[in-house]
Amino acid sequence: xxxxxxxxxxxxxxxxxxxxxxxxxxxxxxxxxxxxxxxxxxxxxxxxxxxxxxxxxxxxxxxxxxxxxxxxxxxxxxxxxxxxxxxxxxxxxxxxxxxxxxxxxxxxxxxxxxxxxxxxxxxxxxxxxxxxxxxxxxxxxxxxxxxxxxxxxxxxxxxxxxxxxxxxxxxxxxxxxxxxxxxxxxxxxxxxxxxxxxxxxxxxxxxxxxxxxxxxxxxxxxxxxxxxxxxxxxxxxxxxxxxxxxxxxxxxxxxxxxxxxxxxxxxxxxxxxxxxxxxxxxxxxxxxxxxxxxxxxxxxxxxxxxxxxxxxxxxxxxxxxxxxxxxxxxxxxxxxxxxxxxxxxxxxxxxxxxxxxxxxxxxxxxxxx
Amino acid sequence: xxxxxxxxxxxxxxxxxxxxxxxxxxxxxxxxxxxxxxxxxxxxxxxxxxxxxxxxxxxxxxxxxxxxxxxxxxxxxxxxxxxxxxxxxxxxxxxxxxxxxxxxxxxxxxxxxxxxxxxxxxxxxxxxxxxxxxxxxxxxxxxxxxxxxxxxxxxxxxxxxxxxxxxxxxxxxxxxxxxxxxxxxxxxxxxxxxxxxxxxxxxxxxxxxxxxxxxxxxxxxxxxxxxxxxxxxxxxxxxxxxxxxxxxxxxxxxxxxxxxxxxxxxxxxxxxxxxxxxxxxxxxxxxxxxxxxxxxxxxxxxxxxxxxxxxxxxxxxxxxxxxxx
Numbered sequence: 001x002x003x004x005x006x007x008x009x010x011x012x013x014x015x016x017x018x019x020x021x022x023x024x025x026x027x028x029x030x031x032x033x034x035x036x037x038x039x040x041x042x043x044x045x046x047x048x049x050x051x052x053x054x055x056x057x058x059x060x061x062x063x064x065x066x067x068x069x070x071x072x073x074x075x076x077x078x079x080x081x082x083x084x085x086x087x088x089x090x091x092x093x094x095x096x097x098x099x100x101x102x103x104x105x106x107x108x109x110x111x112x113x114x115x116x117x118x119x120x121x122x123x124x125x126x127x128x129x130x131x132x133x134x135x136x137x138x139x140x141x142x143x144x145x146x147x148x149x150x151x152x153x154x155x156x157x158x159x160x161x162x163x164x165x166x167x168x169x170x171x172x173x174x175x176x177x178x179x180x181x182x183x184x185x186x187x188x189x190x191x192x193x194x195x196x197x198x199x200x201x202x203x204x205x206x207x208x209x210x211x212x213x214x215x216x217x218x219x220x221x222x223x224x225x226x227x228x229x230x231x232x233x234x235x236x237x238x239x240x241x242x243x244x245x246x247x248x249x250x251x252x253x254x255x256x257x258x259x260x261x262x263x264x265x266x267x268x269x270x271x272x273x274x275x276x277x278x279x280x281x282x283x284x285x286x287x288x289x290x291x292x293x294x295x296x297x298x299x300x301x302x303x304x305x306x307x308x309x310x311x312x313x314x315x316x317x318x319x320x321x322x323x324x325x326x327x328x329x330x331x332x333x334x335x336x337x338x339x340x341x342x343x344x345x346x347x348x349x350x351x352x353x354x355x356x357x358x359x360x361x362x363x364x365x366x367x368x369x
Numbered sequence: 370x371x372x373x374x375x376x377x378x379x380x381x382x383x384x385x386x387x388x389x390x391x392x393x394x395x396x397x398x399x400x401x402x403x404x405x406x407x408x409x410x411x412x413x414x415x416x417x418x419x420x421x422x423x424x425x426x427x428x429x430x431x432x433x434x435x436x437x438x439x440x441x442x443x444x445x446x447x448x449x450x451x452x453x454x455x456x457x458x459x460x461x462x463x464x465x466x467x468x469x470x471x472x473x474x475x476x477x478x479x480x481x482x483x484x485x486x487x488x489x490x491x492x493x494x495x496x497x498x499x500x501x502x503x504x505x506x507x508x509x510x511x512x513x514x515x516x517x518x519x520x521x522x523x524x525x526x527x528x529x530x531x532x533x534x535x536x537x538x539x540x541x542x543x544x545x546x547x548x549x550x551x552x553x554x555x556x557x558x559x560x561x562x563x564x565x566x567x568x569x570x571x572x573x574x575x576x577x578x579x580x581x582x583x584x585x586x587x588x589x590x591x592x593x594x595x596x597x598x599x600x601x602x603x604x605x606x607x608x609x610x611x612x613x614x615x616x617x618x619x620x621x622x623x624x625x626x627x628x629x630x631x632x633x634x635x636x637x638x639x640x641x642x643x644x645x646x647x648x649x650x651x652x653x654x655x656x657x658x659x660x661x662x663x664x665x666x667x668x669x670x671x672x673x674x675x676x677x678x679x680x681x682x683x684x685x686x687x688x689x690x691x692x693x694x
Contacts, residue, residue: 116475125474133474137465143431147438154420177431184426339476340510342534345610
């Protein structure tokens with residue numbers, strides 16, 4: 001067995017041309033649909049960052065530069081497969097069917113937020129979309145994705161789980177636990193590492209002395225794959241292949257998707273403190289949307305006019321959702337005490353009554369704060 | 370009615386429920402062929418097979434993390450943590466994930482499981498085979514915490530925990546795993562959660578204990594009786610959510626209370642119980658509430674009987690409380 005993994009799977013050249021011996025590997029219809037979705041997530045990043053700067057929402061954590069990595073892999077899932085997200089994959093949640101309005105409600109933490117305003121923005125959950133529940137602790141979803149797949153396997157339920165995590169998460173005990181359990185019990189799981197080069201301000205060389213993240217798979221007896229995460233077709237193809245192989249009894253797969261984070265870690269971060277403008281400028285040239293746009297344009301499947309029209313249309317839709325969500329009131333006080341347990345115990349009933357009787361806090365009910 | 374010790378009673382509870390509900394999965398270190406280091410799961414591997422009674426890698430975080438995934442899928446995992454002292458690698462999964470799943474997902478994702486783990490001292494286990502970490506988990510919203518003191522309760526409370534919709538930490542007092550046998554009802558037998566048991570009715574001092582220390586409290590209460598002090602002894606059985614009504618009812622009657630637990634004194638569960646008593650029965654109190662607990666030190670090896678709140682320390686605390694004016 002070869003223990004160093006040099007090859008990075010690519011389909012598109014940096015200029016957006018199909019490389020020799022490679023194929024698009026999906027219909028034009030699906031490709032364009034994913035492309036539109038990538039633009040939607042990019043626009044959301046721009047809009048949400050802007051309204052965070054205006055103080056209208058508290059936080060946003062986006063996926064600029066990683067749209068191909070997220071959407072290419074999510075699109076490769078079958079309808080019965082489950083997704084266990086990190087916190088950058090709202091594009092995947094929307095692709096799997098959550099209405100944009102619900103996502104924006106989550107950004108405002110208002111009364112219509114499916115998570116009932118209990119978590120900070122971008123900590124959504126989406127059971128109807130076979131999409132897990134976002135938490136902030138790093139890597140915890142990895143072992144959960146493995147456990148879910150394991151339970152399904154023991155029930156002869158032929159689903160596969162895919163879990164997202166960043167390069168930093170490979171340093172967590174959860175990555176080790178998840179990869180180890182996946183390998184030992186051969187669970188039907190894809191471990192999808194979005195290597196964007198940074199864990200907030202800490203670069204990959206501070207996460208590992210391994211030559212690649214993917215090669216860690218060898219130690220766990222699972223299969224490694226490296227792919228260009230800015231290449232939609234490449235990501236889709238390797239994920240599809242991983243799911244097919246796992247479904248046919250193959251080992252779990254660790255995919256390392258290499259991309260660049262074309263923004264700060266989140267709205268709370270300022271990358272200028274630890275990165276040079278020249279570096280960031282160079283990375284912007286790897287923009288997966290620009291690359292796909294060149295590809296579709298060259299094939300006469302996309303025009304500048306279409307691009308602008310789509311941007312305008314999506315922008316309108318986003319603005320409308322923001323406008324509506326921002327007017328929805330805060331969740332009722334009782335929601336703070338519900339769902340801690342299935343049935344509210346006496347001590348929480350007492351505390352709820354005490355809370356209701358107390359004067360309201362300053363700034364009570366201002367959504368987004 | 371069959372006679373069983375606590376190990377046999379818990380084993381029986383697991384067997385009864387696993388026969389009834391195919392969603393139940395046991396996972397942990399050495400729980401399979403060996404039947405657990407305390408033999409609590411003995412014979413279950415043979416009856417239910419390796420997909421339902423699973424020996425895992427040596428990783429508590431992995432055990433609880435994968436159990437959480439199983440619970441999300443719809444299985445009912447009953448992970449075993451070999452000693453409560455080893456639960457801390459899984460602390461993040463229990464506190465940040467299992468306890469919060471239902472709440473943080475707006476009710477979409479219950480994460481029901483029963484985490485079984487042997488707890489407490491008295492087996493000459495030193496720091497790492499003796500601790501009582503219940504307070505960490507009582508302090509975490511979303512968890513239920515149970516600790517039986519006898520075989521019948523162990524069975525009944527475990528069945529109730531398995532059927533409860535919320536995650537439960539089921540602490541098994543290993544010092545009394547095999548201390549004695551008692552009558553345990555066959556088949557389905559449930560003891561409701563959050564209901565304390567008044568072990569001995571009395572009028573002068575309320576003594577609250579649970580788990581292995583209940584028997585030390587019984588000994589102390591008997592000694593106090595020969596001093597002419599009539600104690601009411603309460604076995605909490607479920608620590609959280611606690612049966613406040615039973616406690617308050619008793620304290621209103623006696624006005625005096627002694628609380629016993631093995632865990633260190635400061636910020637132990639006794640502190641919370643006394644706060645609750647102050648909030649709900651302050652005007653009935655005739656003496657300062659007293660805690661007899663482990664010391665605020667790591668759990669010692671050689672001097673463990675000096676560390677534990679045994680009858681030799683509980684008895685004088687009862688006498689002092691009874692005679693306080």
